[in-house]
Amino acid sequence: MTASILQQFTYRLRYGTYRKNKLKLSAYKKLTKQALPLFFRGGDIISFAPLANGVYEPEIKALIDHLASNGYADFLIDIGANIGLSSCQSGAGFQEVHMFEPNPNCLSILKVNAKIALRHQNYVIHEYGLGHQKEVLQLYVPYDNWGGAFVKSSSNEYDEALLSSKDGHGKFDLKNYDVLDVLIEPAAERLTQLFASLATKKLTQGVIKIDVEGFEKLVIDAILATCPANVHAFVIFENWKEGGSLQQLHDAHPRSRIYKLTEHKTTWTGAPRWLNSCINFFKGSLSTTLEPIQETLTAGSFVMEIKPA
16 A cells, blocks of 8 residues: 555646756855855845845944954843844954844744854843833734834834834834744843952953844933943944934933944935946946934934943
């Protein structure tokens, strides 16, 4: 009976499909030749660039590496580490790396990626998010963009419309999200403990990267409140909301100054994209610099310098 069942099995594939698959595989190998040697989730937005180009957020990586090579290599603190892309591609330049991530699915990948990329470094994975107090909240994870996960809470500066638009959706729809219970710990308490631990090792100059989807103000407030007087740090964060309460950070804190990452390229208003692309192609390069914030905090990527008191 068994032999006859096995003999009846046939798998058929059109030869054209067979050749197409071979060509796709060959192209994929070439396209991903320089890919980061980490584990990724296929089809996720956060995976595309590091697979195809070998780098995640290249201007941020360049900035972190620049700071590390110019004396700020004591610590890298990655708040909202996700699967570890920022820490894993730049962490080797720091004496100690700390990664905060509450998503249990991301944590599984983060642990493996850190073991691959940071095996010679001192690193710690903190398996929780940072908030006002210890509690369990719901994390909304876009199915096609694990990097865009957010906590819905009164503490979140972004509303549903903004959070949905960031993920390419016209409106908030629960069907677009996986909802997980995650642990949140009090930011001020945990950061106080972390800075105290770093102080015992005389680690006082470093970089903090924040990607917390609307909790930036809360986390930065906690950093400013707990950062020891002798610490000199650079805090890298995104802002998707014009002005807002983050403006207070620029206006009020004596130890801090905020700069915006500004990309410089030629853009003729009203001209077709292909024409602007050609102009910039013949110019030869694009540049990104840090410009001091003068007025309103617009949308974009920013760096806050926290100087010693």
